[in-house]
Amino acid sequence: MRTRKASSFGRQFTNDLVKELAPYNPVIVSGLAHGIDVAAHKAALQHGLKTIAVFAHSLDKVYPAAHATVARSIVSNGCLLTDYLSGTSALPQNFVSRNRIVAGLSDATIVIESAAKGHGRYC
Numbered sequence: 001m002r003t004r005k006a007s008s009f010g011r012q013f014t015n016d017l018v019k020e021l022a023p024y025n026p027v028i029v030s031g032l033a034h035g036i037d038v039a040a041h042k043a044a045l046q047h048g049l050k051t052i053a054v055f056a057h058s059l060d061k062v063y064p065a066a067h068a069t070v071a072r073s074i075v076s077n078g079c080l081l082t083d084y085l086s087g088t089s090a091l092p093q094n095f096v097s098r099n100r101i102v103a104g105l106s107d108a109t110i111v112i113e114s115a116a117k118g119h120g121r122y123c
Contacts, residue, residue, distance in 0.1 A: 004034035010113040011039045017110070018043035027052060027078070029105045031098055032067050036112045041070055044078070051078040052105060056098035057090040058082060 006014075014036055018028065028044035030037040032053040044051035053074050055063070059082050062068040071080060082088075083097055103109065 006035040006039055010036055014039040014112050015043040019047050022047045022049055029102050031102060034064060038067055038070055045073050053080050054098050054101045055082040056094035058084045058086045058088040060086045063090040
């Protein structure tokens with residue numbers, strides 16, 4: 001299993017967890033990446049929670065492009081956030097600072113699933 005390819009169990013667990021947390025009104029913060037990230041944003045929207053998607057690129061595009069519809073939905077019940085100027089591409093080195101922003105906005109981090117060898121090459 002790749003880190004960004006969520007299993008059906010992982011997606012369902014994410015939805016169930018967000019549903020259970022909903023009475024506490026958390027803000028779901030993630031990076032809108034493939035896998036559990038987008039599942040968490042979708043679950044937040046489904047359960048009426050605010051969600052913040054932090055980009056590793058500029059706001060003038062959505063990466064991955066397949067998540068553009070989710071990004072538009074987030075704007076109505078949360079926000080899209082970046083530290084990058086218009087025209088900045090999603091370069092590998094940008095994800096480190098994106099992850100720092102996610103961590104800085106968060107009171108807790110929950111890891112739902114990961115590949116046996118995660119993507120820690122920039123840490």
